[in-house]
Amino acid sequence: MKKRKIIIDCDPGIDDALAILLALNSEELEILGLTVTSGNVPARIGAKNALKTLQICGRLDIPVYVGEELPLKRELVTAQDTHGDDGMGENFYEEVEGTILDNGVDFIIDTLKNNKDVSIIALGPLTNIAKALMKDKEAFANLDEFVSMGGTFRIHGNCSPVAEFNYWVDPEGADYVYKHLPKKIHMVGLDVTRKIVLTPNIIEFINRLDKEKSKFITEITRFYIDFHWDQEGIIGCVINDPLAVAYFIDRNLCKGFDSYVEVVHDGIAIGQSIVDSFDFYKNKPNAHVLTHTDEKTFMKMFLKRIFKGYEDVIDNIEGVI
Template sequence: MRMIIDTDPAMGTLGGDPEDSFAIMLALNSPGVTVEGITIVQGNMPAEKGYYNAHHLLRLLGREEVPLKRGRLLPLNEDRAIQVQWLQQRKGAEQITAEVEPEGEDADAVSFLVDTVRANPGEITLVTIGPLTNIAAAIQTDPEFAPAVKNIVMMGGNAECAGNISPAAEFNYWQDPEAADIVFRCGADITMVGLDVCHKTHLYPQQVEECAAGGGELGQFVKEATAPWFKVMAAGSGSESLHLYDSLAVAVATDPSLVTLEDSHVEIEVGDGPAQGMSVSYHKPFQR
């Protein structure tokens, strides 16, 4: 299986959700999976910080040969004040990873996506675990991009449960509603791994401690980077665990039998009201 991961990794930025990096580690260690590249998008953290974090993780894993590209720094609609403010507020978050800047083509994730998919029609699975800005930009750049994608497995949305950034919306779609709308309209084969199923997954601090105990530099990095997020979860929702949202999307991409899939038509609310970013799923009994 050939995969590109589009992600907004925050492991390495203290206080950010570290879970994207677990998904990256899962993909890189999954038999039969070739990660053709990792593209960074704005989301949990500014894309600049996401690039620092992914670069550091690949170094610790000894996988620096995997292409790493930084993508869009802002949502498609740069006038979305709340979403842009979200990014601005996180620019000052403390980094425990080196600030490495991309050079040349490494700062153009959209071109990498288009070129790689177009050169390998029907072979590349896109696993999107952040906002869909880069993917939507690739669709806008080249009309033949979406038809050439094998399939898209995305962590995002909510079908029957409440959102996690607002009562209506899941964060990835909320952070760039226009992008999510473009992707859902592109005609590609999409599997939406939403909050409904992601909330059934848990990772506990003691499990991280066990992994860190024998994990050397990587284990200590994971322990240090995840500790603040466990505190955020405990203070915000009273949870002792974090959810493995993005890791589940990678797992489903490699083995769809892990979940029960249901056909559905999905529309995205792109307005500016309280439901912005909401995914409206027309599954049973509302199928269209």
Template structure:
């Protein structure tokens, strides 16, 4: 049986990389892609998702529009890194039109798909967790219907990339992250910011990856140019944790969802999100001392099979 996935995305460059990995894996069936604000505006996210599907010849995959803003926090985007449109501001005059989108709201679609496939669907969340938080408030039973949840977000060493102590996806909507980590009691796997930095790939691999003679590789090279120039800058290297290479943050969570053997070491620990700190709002908190009394624990990734990761990335652009 194929793995049934729902992808919840805010399609910037790394979401595009993750989506393409899932689309090209023969073991995967994508039941729907739900879109959320985040790297760019919701309208751009929807457009970007369709652009990725088009280059992969998979416009048959249903795409749903979801939450356009955080639950309580002010809007924040990542145009400084991904480009204002989320895909490096690379022109695309032949981009698919938004009329291809599904009419159903992303949150409603997420709930419906989970109900129709009880215990079979893995949810991969690479965006701020707003859609997931709204879904569990509308249907508190959704976590028990999921097979697993994979999240790219949060941090483990209080090292931020958006605020002093906050990773982007959690810092953009801390209340949503808090709700999801509190109420989604299905098996939960987290690829944190510092983890992804410590598992970055050599730039020489990136050149090989983008150098493949395919339409997909040409598309990825075009949309990645802006963010990769930023990532290779001296200022950015100072901001990151051991970030001396190519870091496709979202794709680690996707690879783990696709292949059960990808994660080679993880910590099983209860997690929550700080909501009130002057400097720590949005920071993920790991309860190693078990003072929170939470029964549900998440698997926080520490090490993965990077050779397998390289192969999956190479295949995604073939």
């Protein structure tokens, strides 16, 4: 099997950690590096969380780079109320002995320049990508594919009535990427990710499987579950980011349509992704906007990859998922 080379640009973050776990356990992917920006937590905290997640899978050989620590123009607003002060559900794990490198933006540029088959899966605000584009747009001519977890189409936002958090944190960065990236963006927005819910039933189930990974997942999602109950009345927690990784691997998991998209910079609708589904602007589509997903198929894929050796058991848990 030829592995697909990827950079994961992220802001770990509980669901980022779960997405990284999925990527690490997917044989189709070769992770060249993790680049971290500020979003769920400040970038330096997120980089430490990236190391912790890599350690769980014994993959500290994958480099972690800190990129931009502030949005292009806005003051940074984090989601530590959602993910905990440490970004990992208030578990305050011991720091992992590993190297955190600087110059994440340069790593993105250099990697694209030296390879013609690298894709980027962006799980956080698009600040690093925007900065890299501003610095060297020509490098992105080598980009294979670009997947962004962010935005909304017909569903309400998660940090305002209309905005998804990643684009809300740095709307100028998100809009710049949509308007300047030479490749069409696969927009994995809340319309599909809201359907991906890690329920108490699933958590109870995985605790019967691999103890180390299930302990980590249970610990980091406890705070997240409490938040979702208090804020949205959901029993469980929405895990947005893993769907972006899963969709990159298997396009059959989601359906959508091509459209022109731009992101609002300010005002009451700051961070909203404007999807021109009726082609009012007559602009060339710059995005493939996802609208439907098969959440049960996703969840089985997610669990079977992280908990290898239990595939038969997972295939027969219709009452759990």
